[in-house]
Amino acid sequence: MTDSKTLQYPPLRRRLYSVWYRHMRVYTRNLLSNGFPPFVEPFIFLVGIGLGLGNYITEPIGGVRYIEFLGAGLLVTTAMFTSAFECSFGTFIRLEFEKVYDGMLAAPITVNNLIVGEMIWAGSKGLFFSFAVLCILSAFKIISLPYGLLAPLVGFLTGVMFAALSLLVTSFVKTINHFNFYFTGFISPIFFFSGVVFPIENLPRPVQPLAEIVPLTHSVRLVRSICMNNYKPILLLDLLYIAVFILVVGYFAIRRLRKRLVN
Amino acid sequence: MLSKEVVVQMTKTAINVENMSKSFGKIRAVRNLSFSVESGSCFGFLGPNGAGKTTAMKIIYGKCTRDKNPNSRMDIFGYDPATNELAIKYLSGVVQQENNLDDELNVIQNLRIYSRFYNMPVKVATQRIESLLDFLELSEKKKSKIKDLSGGMKRRLVIARALLNSPRLLILDEPTTGLDPQVRHLIWDKIRQLQKNETTVLLTTHYMEEAFQLCNRLIIMHKGQNIMEGRPERLLKENMESYVLEVRDYEAAAQIAPEKLSTNVRADRGPDVMRYFSNQIDLLKDLADSHLKAGNYLIRQTNLEDVFLKATGRQLNDRQ
Numbered sequence: 001m002t003d004s005k006t007l008q009y010p011p012l013r014r015r016l017y018s019v020w021y022r023h024m025r026v027y028t029r030n031l032l033s034n035g036f037p038p039f040v041e042p043f044i045f046l047v048g049i050g051l052g053l054g055n056y057i058t059e060p061i062g063g064v065r066y067i068e069f070l071g072a073g074l075l076v077t078t079a080m081f082t083s084a085f086e087c088s089f090g091t092f093i094r095l096e097f098e099k100v101y102d103g104m105l106a107a108p109i110t111v112n113n114l115i116v117g118e119m120i121w122a123g124s125k126g127l128f129f130s131f132a133v134l135c136i137l138s139a140f141k142i143i144s145l146p147y148g149l150l151a152p153l154v155g156f157l158t159g160v161m162f163a164a165l166s167l168l169v170t171s172f173v174k175t176i177n178h179f180n181f182y183f184t185g186f187i188s189p190i191f192f193f194s195g196v197v198f199p200i201e202n203l204p205r206p207v208q209p210l211a212e213i214v215p216l217t218h219s220v221r222l223v224r225s226i227c228m229n230n231y232k233p234i235l236l237l238d239l240l241y242i243a244v245f246i247l248v249v250g251y252f253a254i255r256r257l258r259k260r261l262v263n
Numbered sequence: 264m265l266s267k268e269v270v271v272q273m274t275k276t277a278i279n280v281e282n283m284s285k286s287f288g289k290i291r292a293v294r295n296l297s298f299s300v301e302s303g304s305c306f307g308f309l310g311p312n313g314a315g316k317t318t319a320m321k322i323i324y325g326k327c328t329r330d331k332n333p334n335s336r337m338d339i340f341g342y343d344p345a346t347n348e349l350a351i352k353y354l355s356g357v358v359q360q361e362n363n364l365d366d367e368l369n370v371i372q373n374l375r376i377y378s379r380f381y382n383m384p385v386k387v388a389t390q391r392i393e394s395l396l397d398f399l400e401l402s403e404k405k406k407s408k409i410k411d412l413s414g415g416m417k418r419r420l421v422i423a424r425a426l427l428n429s430p431r432l433l434i435l436d437e438p439t440t441g442l443d444p445q446v447r448h449l450i451w452d453k454i455r456q457l458q459k460n461e462t463t464v465l466l467t468t469h470y471m472e473e474a475f476q477l478c479n480r481l482i483i484m485h486k487g488q489n490i491m492e493g494r495p496e497r498l499l500k501e502n503m504e505s506y507v508l509e510v511r512d513y514e515a516a517a518q519i520a521p522e523k524l525s526t527n528v529r530a531d532r533g534p535d536v537m538r539y540f541s542n543q544i545d546l547l548k549d550l551a552d553s554h555l556k557a558g559n560y561l562i563r564q565t566n567l568e569d570v571f572l573k574a575t576g577r578q579l580n581d582r583q
Contacts, residue, residue, distance in 0.1 A: 106357035107380035
């Protein structure tokens, strides 16, 4: 007896969405405690560093007041930090301690879907955190609004970029403490040397090309142009860098994590 | 194109596996395993820890990839997990050994998240979740936090999650390990009900009672290999005498001289207990009456556990 029945498993975009939806639901479960920091942190930072320290920096930087210079940078550093945490500690906990991925992979999604969904989620968090900074900046009239509204999109790209990188790092990590090397050795330094707190032109000349290798530099240049509404052709190279970085690093992250998820 | 089509072959055989092997480095977790499962039946994998039961299950639902071998074939409702994992996952529900629930969410939210993985419309999902919570007797707990659930409730919730998409194949990896008898019997009962609805069940366990209660057919695995296969009653009948006399005290057992034993009695010296097997209970009774004091021995019917221990050995191996 052969009788066949047609069923349909979800298409790619629904599979990615279901991964994204899972993370979104878990994140918004504690909306107050999770949603508070992205607004409060930039506020404290601007008050402490921007207004406090900024009073001593009277010279304009790149044609703007120091607080405007710093504020624009914060739009992307916040996306970097949230995404880096999400896809390092967060991913590692889901992978090793909570075994969340084991359950998800029994549902009709592939390892690729799972990891790409993870990156899109981290990008979304980057967008949201960037938006939170935008709210604070516009409340303090540090940013002029119609142009600035595009900034969260750079937050999204920054989020995806650091998700890919952090997932690749996670694929090497055996114990959770190893992430300290990543954060102290990589994430913290690039906060200071990617043109966020001072322009990269102020770095010693031989070191300047190194800053171009660092992913955040390109996000910073994009977001500054958006804030100042001043677009230059070099931004196309920054966009290209980001696209290539996401594809190449993302590809290796998926390849390496697959080995840990499917044996 | 909106969706991928999955065509389900409603044939008599749900699963057919030939020469499935899996190595992790030097360890050969599964060696040339072949079996087939009838549609709507419950098929059991028995074996000590490390026998390869879980690995075999994982290969079926695509969590593990089998070793490449031209003679190896797998057919799960017409699909091979190496090329069509999504179709198989869509048709299956999996209860893994660990309860990997989302602790941040409550009972109903845990199920709702998973309904998205199957692309269920919200309305359909809500009804399905209600009926599953009812089926697994969790309706009163639907708003509870996961950490407030007992072990048995968590297990039932994981089973409910596996049943969301009304799977044609239910994979249960040690579903009742560590649960109390009440919950265990409840779960057995539910599995039987599912079978009546033509759900094919794959089950791993090391509880012989569970295998005996549920499985239409089972294989006993040892060191990755299939060492015995059949219906539970037949396995028992064909490999084991009907009765056993167990003597817990070696000094007492020493009274029974091996050369005086009837040819219809088989002696088996275990690490702690001396056992005499026979199909004739009178022979064992005579043996006990003439050599042993009351309270020193026990005569009982043999069970699947005796078959299991005979087949897999009484000593621990390096993987246990």
